[in-house]
Each structure stands twice: as C-alpha cells, then as structure tokens.
Amino acid sequence: MQTTIIKPKKIFRWNDLREIWQYKELLYFFTWRDLKVRYKQTALGAAWAIFQPFMTMVVFTIFFGKLAKMPSDGVPYPIFVYTGLLFWQFFSSALSSTSSCLIANQSIITKVYFPRLILPITSVITQLVDFAIAATILVGMMIYYGYHPNLLGILVLPILLIICFMAAVGLGLFLAAINVKYRDVRYILPYFIQMLMFLTPVIYPASIAGKYSWILAINPMTGVIQNARAALLGTAKINGLLIFISFVATSVLLAIGIVMFKKTERYFADII
Amino acid sequence: MEQPTIIEIKGLGKRYNINHHRGGYIALRDVIANVFRAPFAFLKFKAKQLAGIDVKEEFWALKNVNIDIKKGEIVGIIGPNGSGKSTLLKILSQITPPTTGEVKIKGKVGSLLEVGTGFHPELTGRENIFLNGAILGMERKEVAEKFDRIVEFAGIAQFLDTPVKYYSSGMYVRLAFSVAAHMEPDILIIDEVLAVGDAEFQKKCLGKMDEVTKQDGRTILFVSHNLAAIQSLCTKTILLQKGEIKAAGDTNEIIKQYLEEMTTQGVELKPDLNKDVTFTKAWIADENGVATDIIDVSKNFKICAEFSVQKETNNAEISFGLKNSEGMNVIFTSLSEKNKGEFEHLPTGKYSVVSGVRGNFLMPSIYTLLVAAHVRGSKNIDHCPDVLSFTIADNGRTPMSPYGKYGLAHCAVLTNCDWKIESLSSE
Structure with a gap:
C-alpha cells in the first residue's frame, strides 16, 4: 500500500518528476479537454489554427516583402516569413497560455491535489497540435515553390522543436508563478511578446545583423528559426554552434523557470 | 479487533500571513507605490525581513494538531466557523502544505472538497464523467467500468451527450455527486459538500457512502455543520477550536460537549x-x-x-x-x-x-x-x-425527528400539528 508523507514542502525533489509520470492520465485528460473546448462555438473551428498564421503571412508579405523590400536570403518572401511565423506562433501562443494556466485552472487547484507542473505542460502540448495543423500549409508551400529539405534538415527539426518547447515552458513557468501573485503579467505579456518578435529574425533574416548576429543567438528562438530555414529552405548551412547556444540558453531558462515555479507552488492554493 | 493506524498526524500547524490570506493577489503597482510613498519604511521592512525578524502579521489556522485515525473509522470534524476544519482537510488532501509537523497516510486518498471540480460547461455529460473521474484520481479503465452505474445513479441517461452548460442545476449536481460517490479510495475526505443538491439525492449519496464504508472498511473524514449527519454516520468525532483539537472521541459525547461549550459574546x-x-x-x-x-x-x-x-x-x-x-x-x-x-x-x-x-x-x-x-x-x-x-x-435525540435519518428534508419549520385518527368502518 502506498504511503504518503505530508510535510512542510522542500523546493525540489526528484520524486516530483516521477510523480508527473504517475499522473500521466490526468495530463492526457487536461490536454484532451483543452483541445475539445478550444474551438467550441466557433464557425471555423480548427481552421483557425491555419487561418491565423496564413493571414499574418499574407499581410507581412504585402507590407514587408513587397513594399518594404525586406531581404529574405534569396528565398521567396512568403515561404521565408511563414517558416519563421510557424515557429514563432508556436512559441508565443504556448508562452501566453502557459503563463495563464494556473489562473485558468484556479478552481481545480484549490480543490484537488495533483502535480501542478502538469498544467503548463498541458498548455504547451495543446499548442503543439495547432503547430502541426499550421505546418501542413508550409508543406503545401514547399511543394508549390519546389523546395525539399535534406536528410540532415529533417533530423534537425525535432531538436529545434524541443528547444522551442523548452523555451516556452521555461519562460512560461516563470511567468505563471509570478502571475499567481502579480496579475500585471496579463497586461505586460502581449507587449513583451510583440517586442520579442522584433528581436527575433521572424520577418527579417538574421544576416542583416552582420557580424553581431551571434548576439541575437542568445535569444533561443533566433537559433530555432534560423536553423529551421536552413534545414527546410537551404538558406544557409545548418549552424551547429547556434543550435548549441540556443540549447544551453533554453536549458538555463527552463531550470530557472522550474525553480521559480516550485518555489512558489507551495502557496498557489493560498493566494490564487 | 484493533485496526491499524491509517492516518498519523503529528504536531501539525499551518500559518497564514494575514495580508496574503485576505488580500488575494497583489498588483505590482501597489508594491511600487509603497516603495515611493514610504521609502524608509519600506527599507526598514526589507531589512527586518532580511535579518529574519518577522514583521508580517501572522495567523495560525492550525496549531499543534496530533491525532491517529484507524482504518475503517468514520471521523467527523466539527467546530465553529474559522476553527481550522477546512484547513485541516486541505492539508490532508495536499492542496496546501503545512507549516510545521507531519502527516503519514497509508493508502490512496480521495478528497471531495467540492462536487463537480473541473467540470467543463462546454463538454457533454459523458465527457465530463471521464474528466472529473481523472481529476478525482480514478483511472480511465476504472471510470469506463463504472460508467453505466454512474449514469444510472445520476439518472441523466437521456442527456448524456448534451453539454453540461444546458443542464439544470439539479442535474449538474446529481451528475457531479454520482461520479464522486463511485470513487473507491482507501481514505475519503469530505468537506461540507452535502449542503447542495436536493434532499432525496443527498440521502441516496450518504446511503451509498455508508454502505460502501461498511462493506470495504473505508476510512472517511467528514466535515459538516449538520450535526445530525455527523451523529448518524461517524464513529468518532474531533472538535476543533481556534486551530487546536479541543476534544476527540465518542461522537455523542463530543457533540454534547460542543453544544454546551460553544458560547460567544455576540x-x-x-x-x-x-x-x-x-x-x-x-x-x-x-x-x-x-x-x-x-x-x-x-x-x-x-x-x-x-x-x-x-x-x-x-x-x-x-x-x-x-x-x-x-x-x-x-x-x-x-x-x-x-x-x-x-x-x-x-x-x-x-x-x-x-x-x-x-x-x-x-x-x-x-x-x-x-x-x-x-x-x-x-x-x-x-x-x-x-x-x-x-x-x-439537531441533537439526534429529539422525540420528534420527522426529517429522517440525516436531517436533510427541506422544510423551513418543524411541524407540530394536532392529529386525530378514527376508524369509520362499522363492526
């Protein structure tokens, strides 16, 4: 028979990770719920997952591509910007839903015990589904423009996605923990995401920063988007160093996020 | 036969900082405003905090609670408002950690601090049964097995595929109760959940719990203001007052003591x-x-x-x-x-x-x-x-207890009408 010991909480135990595995079924149900409820009572339903990045791409192509003549590493601007947008939107929507996940599930947190880490993970997985749907457009565009990724590129993509996932969870955990105490996060976040988009080579190539482009690499999303273009569109060689820098930066971010989250987790139910 | 101890509570205490507890969340603006309005006071406060001198106003919701609960016991927890009953249940359900002390629990805990936790209005009855089951700690297989019984118990078979936002509040509560009543943990923790729902159904639920407990030797912790329900269900009762255990033991004795002692100044x-x-x-x-x-x-x-x-x-x-x-x-x-x-x-x-x-x-x-x-x-x-x-x-000993075993009938007043019966048939 299992024995539970309830004591004043320590900040982090390895057991916490094992516990998430024990609660994997709840993780599944939360994800399932979020997906089911997501596009309920909308006329377009899951088509929104395609519509949003697609329309953004069209608008950006007209203004940045055609009118502002933004350089795009020799690739047609629509597919250039869509590749960036696809990863960027995954990151930004995962970030915003993670940061509000505790408050959105307030009524459950104050009534039932489960490892709270499940909630942010659920939020990101839910966004991953949108990412997959939106990715079909990219595949269509690649066929239309006649691009095909090389084998190395296909192998690199999952790594990029993992970095993206870790970055969103790491930063999201940090914000979620702050959000429990200071609801300012809700107001700051949209601006923060907008600013961050301009600091990430989504609508422009990193090459315009010239020899300082490595500074941009500290932003993990730079490495992700730049390498995604390299892998899918062959804009440059895949940059292993850049991936490594991004990976290290993301790991640090994730570690800070988890520590911050676990530190505040103790009083979530008391002050939420 | 002496049953083994299943819950062991040692020196349990829970402290709240009153400003946290009451104010809910704080806006960053307030913190910044405080810094500018009274910079010296703020610095003093921070310095004191760093030096480890506590300047916050504290409130102990629970203090030095020690008790052992044996397997198969149904324990009632009573006490006036603010005596720490809910805090105790929250700690035992691991929703909030204690500040001091330790609890050792042997077995799977199911807590029911509210019925229908996590019900989503957009999902159908069927979907919510599975979701709620998972939240209450049931496995999907387990819910699937009990699915028919849950639906039958709630009596909503007809509306199974309707989103619950279209349910009447009675149907909603019945469904929620029904899922909860089919949990089978070793230890069940129940807060004042029986205050909602129609009387008929509440009776059915309590009856169900009673039955399961007696069959499987399940342990139940039960908080209620309904002394009649406590009296009819519980084998042992704990009286909490101002965060401390005032008395514990035989239910009738404790309820009597509670009724006698609880005086206030108005x-x-x-x-x-x-x-x-x-x-x-x-x-x-x-x-x-x-x-x-x-x-x-x-x-x-x-x-x-x-x-x-x-x-x-x-x-x-x-x-x-x-x-x-x-x-x-x-x-x-x-x-x-x-x-x-x-x-x-x-x-x-x-x-x-x-x-x-x-x-x-x-x-x-x-x-x-x-x-x-x-x-x-x-x-x-x-x-x-x-x-x-x-x-x-209800002291449970009134000669007139027309409101049934659990005292849940929904009448506002006790009737005391004159009755007369005569036989009209001739011999």
Missing part, C-alpha cells in the same frame, strides 16, 4: 450616529440567557440586541429576521407585535430588546440574523442584514 455593531435609532450589539442566547452560537433544536432561545436612541422618537419599530442556509427568510418579527401593532415611544438613551423563539420550531440549519430599526413616517432606518450567524443543531 457581535458589537458600529453605531450610525446619523440615525435616530441605531444598534450597538446583537447576540443569540439560550433559554437561561447565556450567549451562544449553537442552539439545540428542542430548546427555546432568545434573540437579543442593544440599541441607542439618539433623538426622542414617538414611533420606533424594532425588528428581527432570520434567514436559513438556503437564503430563505424564515421568520420576521417586530416589537410592535407586543403592542398589537402600536409603535413604541422611546426617550433618548440605551435600550436592550429580547425576543424569545420557542424550541422544536425552526429546522436545524445555519441561520443569519437581521436586525432593523425604523421610525414611522421617515426613511430613517438602521438596517443591518447578516449581523451574525448561528446554528440550530
């Missing part, structure tokens, strides 16, 4: 100096005039208040009203009833009023008191709703 009211007549104090007293906030259902009791008259008035009226826990106004009585409708002439000064209510009249429930004073022909009214709340408790 509530001091803030007089409104702009009014001609204004209240200063209100309390409930037992038939001997001792202030209390729990009344035995069979005993007479008194509603008492003090007021001051600031300007001589010819036409003063004083009224008391009682509302039960469902929000229904049960009685409303006025001083003028004494004088056949004539209002009172009151020179300035302080007064005290008492109104007696007879026993075996109001149904066991939690009541809130309203006190009001007004002057005829003017809008000058001192109206104080929800001044205090008190409990009319």
